[in-house]
Every structure is written in C-alpha cells, then in structure tokens.
Amino acid sequence: MAQPVLLCESNAMFENIIYAGSGLGRASHLRRDAGHLAQLAGESRALLAPMWKGNSLVLTGAEPRAVLLPAAGLREAMAAAAETVFLGLMDGAPVFASDLTPLSDDEAGPSLGPGTAFVNLREIGPVLPGREAAILAQAKGLLHWHRQARFCGACGSPTFSEQGGHQRRCTQPGCSTVVFPRTDPAVIMLVIDENRHRALLGRAPRFPAGMYATLAGFVEPGETLEEAVAREVAEEAGIEVDRVIYAGSQPWPFPASLMLAFFARARSFKITRDAHELEDVRWFTRDEVLAFESKGMFLPRRDSIAFQLISRWLEQG
C-alpha cells in the first residue's frame, strides 16, 4: 500500500521556535469556573508572571531569566491589576499573569524583588531560556489583547473578562457580544529560484539599515495561506510563484501575530518593486548572503522564523 496520506515525514522543520514550547498545560477546562480559579490564585504554590506598561518581569544579568513570583506575596498588587489572566498549570502549580500598569513607578520597581526589572520581551526574548520566553509571550499576547478589547466593537459599551481571561463579554444586555483573544495570521516566505541557488530578500523602510529579510504580510479575509503568499510576493516584488510549501509557524506577540512560514518557488525573475512597501528587494545567491557581514548587511534576528527559513536554505548549499 502506498503511504501518501502524510505527504512529508514531518514539516515541523524548525527546532528552535522562540516564543513557543512553554511546556505549560493550558488546562482550559479550569477556565470555566471563576470561583475555582480565584481559589487556585490564593493557593500557596500559585505563581504570577507580572507585566507593567507592556514589559515583562525578568531577572537581569549575564543570564537573564523570566521571573514568576509566588502569587501569595502579591495579593495587593494583583488587586490593583488592570487585568489578571490564567495561563495554565506548570508542574501542577497554577500560573497567572497580571497587568500591573496601574502601579506607580515606586510600587512596581524594587518591591518586586532584587535584581529584577520590567523589560520589553522583544529585546530580551532571544536570550531567555526557550520555555521562559514562551510563557512571557503567552502572557504578553493575552494581556495586550485585554487592553485593546476593553470596549465592545459592535456597540461601544465596556466589556468584562471571563473564562480566566480567555474571553470578554459586552456589558450591554441587548448586545452581549463575546470576543476572543485576537491573533493575526501573517505569512512569511522565502522565495527561491528553480535551482534553489538564489533567494529573494528585501528590506522594508522600517528595518534597521543593512538588514535584509524574507517578504511577509497579513492574511486577508477570503484567502488561503497559499493565496496570501502568492499575493504578497506579487504585490511587493512582482514575482509569480507556483509551489508554496508550508515550513512551520511561530507565535509572535509583537503585538499579536502568528507567523506562518513558507518556501515558494519563483516562476518569474524580473522584479517589480512596490516602493510603498519595500525600499529594496533583490535576488541573492548563497555566497552573497554569506558575505553580508563584509558589506555591512545582515539577516533578521536569530529568534525569528525569517532567519530560520534563510538558514535552512543556506545549509542546503
């Protein structure tokens, strides 16, 4: 019997997906009972991931670590929190995250523990242990969403948190719209020529000078991922692609994306750049990419799936 059902042995191509792999059991069944959740938060083993003004609490130093504090010592801070959410269970211990933004500089500073600081996850994520970066990413994504969903989009009334922070409901009885944490799917793709010798890299105006990366863009309503890949490559570079192959995914909580990574095969080579989206876009050989450093050019940061797509291609040379 042929075995074509699973077309690939595996296409979880990437071993090092930062912001994934928290190892936390989300225990979504526990979200249903608010009373039980409150009781869990009061347990002595309950842990809290504090955030403040969009930043995550870490132990700074040569080897930075995510900080989870015993919730028992933070009852006052949690009572003042803009929002507290239930993340899941870690080795049986319930883990929560709180947005402590209402605390003053004095309150949120030294009182949360020696050697700790609130740091932008975007800066520190790549050097944290993977599981820890993932827990902070989950907290950051969820708490960011709460700040953006305080009012009902349909009627403008305030909303309130339910299900341990995994949904919000409109307070206006005639509306009662329920909304869920938002995640925006984005496609990111390395376009390769037929012989796999050259890849298409570009730079958006917002990139740091010298950086070249894969193309990317958000999925729009009414298209498949594969259509989104082809549309973005055609729009930004005027290149047609024909084989669009899924390579992996990465949560990217800056602020709420899900990166869906693809390889795509170019059917055409003449570039027509969209000057609004890209400042430059070119075909590069492996040797040219490997010589980036000598020319003051560089690839995206190592925690990005863009880097992983490009590395995978480079390794095949």
Next chain:
Amino acid sequence: MAQPVLLCESNAMFENIIYAGSGLGRASHLRRDAGHLAQLAGESRALLAPMWKGNSLVLTGAEPRAVLLPAAGLREAMAAAAETVFLGLMDGAPVFASDLTPLSDDEAGPSLGPGTAFVNLREIGPVLPGREAAILAQAKGLLHWHRQARFCGACGSPTFSEQGGHQRRCTQPGCSTVVFPRTDPAVIMLVIDENRHRALLGRAPRFPAGMYATLAGFVEPGETLEEAVAREVAEEAGIEVDRVIYAGSQPWPFPASLMLAFFARARSFKITRDAHELEDVRWFTRDEVLAFESKGMFLPRRDSIAFQLISRWLEQG
C-alpha cells in the same frame, strides 16, 4: 546535491477549496487613495456585490449564481449603505461590496433585480461556482468585521473606515488606534493511527444528529499551529499525537475563521473525552466510515476542509 529544502513536492493537498480562488486581484495599492477609489466606484464598469442583513445577493434557481450588479445603477443604495468596501479588480473592473442593511424590506427586495434574493452564504456556498463563492466570502468576511469594529476596543470611541475598508481608525485624536480586518486562525485535524487504518472522529453537541467530523479548535496566543493541534486533541479526546503535518487551509467566513488543516499521528489510543466539548468521540476504520449512511451517520458537508481531510484518508485504503 540533496534537495531537502522543499520537503514535499507540494502540500497544497486539496484541489477544491471552497471560499478560496476568487481570481480577483486585490489591488491593494489602490486602497491608499480614497479619492481615486471613489472615482473608480463611479465608473460605468464598476461592479457591486450587495449584502443585506448578513446575506449575499444571488440569482436563485436550479443553478444559483453570485450576483454582481453595475454600481452605476445603485448609487442611491450605496449612499445609504452601512459600509462599502473595495474588493479588488475583476478583469480590470473595480469590484466593491456594500452592506445595505439600512434599506427596508421593500427597498432591498425586488428592486435589486428579477430572480435575485439575499441568501445566507453558508446555505448556498457549496452549490455556487467556486470563484463566485470566494468573492461573496471575501465580501461577507470584510463587511461582518466592519459591523464588529464600529467602536474602538481600547477607548470606546467610534471608528471610521480607511484604505477602501481594509482598516478602521479611532476618531479620538489621543487614541487613533488602527485596527485591521480580523481573521481567527483555527486548527482542524484528522488524527490517524500508526497504520493509518483508523481515524478519530467526534461530534460536538451543536452538530446535526448523526454527523461525525474531525476535531478542531482556535489557536491561542503564544502557541504554534502544531502545539495548538496537539493541545486540542489532548484536551478533547485525551490522545497524544507526535507527527503533525500541514495539509492545507481554507477561509471560512462564518464569521471570520481561517481553517488550518493537519494530519496528526496518534501515540496513544485510549480516549478520555471532554464531555463539555464533545458528545462522542471514537476511533473508526475506513469500512466503518464508508458504512456511515446505513447507520444514519454522515460526514461534514463537502465544502468543508474536514470532509477533504477525511476523504483523503479514505482514498488511501
């Protein structure tokens, strides 16, 4: 040279993805200039996909068709529309969609053309020509989002439409939050045993009696697609999976999902059902699934990616 960059020849496994493949060029560069868009809407070749109370305009009858009407004849209706969006270009003709819900029953009824009716896309989608179902899906997804995003989630102020209906901006100058059309990524997966002889199918309480389908669930912040697949299968059926293989995607505008389809290999077989999510979940052999009809059981509708996943597995027997 080995050629492992593209691990599969193709994993766009499905040929018949309903609600995708509109053939419409989204022409996103045209969204930037509101004046030019208004001019395009006034052109004699401009077309309009009308919607009313969430339903799409179709020509009913033995072979239903999507209806695009010349925008020139609908100026009054468009002026009264709750929202008008730019979908893209079809053979050079600009295509718009309007939410005509403010029109009365009398206005929205016969006046839009003989033989036409406003019908729920969910009912008629599977029997429309594919390209047409896709255009109506794009219109439905975008216009639904506008109804749900009229107020700013961050501050509660009204928002207004920009970019031809592809973003909304808060009217409160101190806030100015910009939001984009929402698409909720969901994973849907056929779990198969190691020998591919048996597959895991279940039924949610909301399913019509007798229907069994693949498991599915929304992606949460801070997880990869593969993690979401494993979590949902573990949560709903207590089954561990190890190989999670992407199979394809489908826009599902009921109301705003993007279905991301996977095969997954079971590592365990003993089912522990989540009674809250599923009314039943079982392992089925191919013969058992093929005998569904004789037992009053059936699979999901043919336009669903769930059906395609199951069919693909059945064909391998």
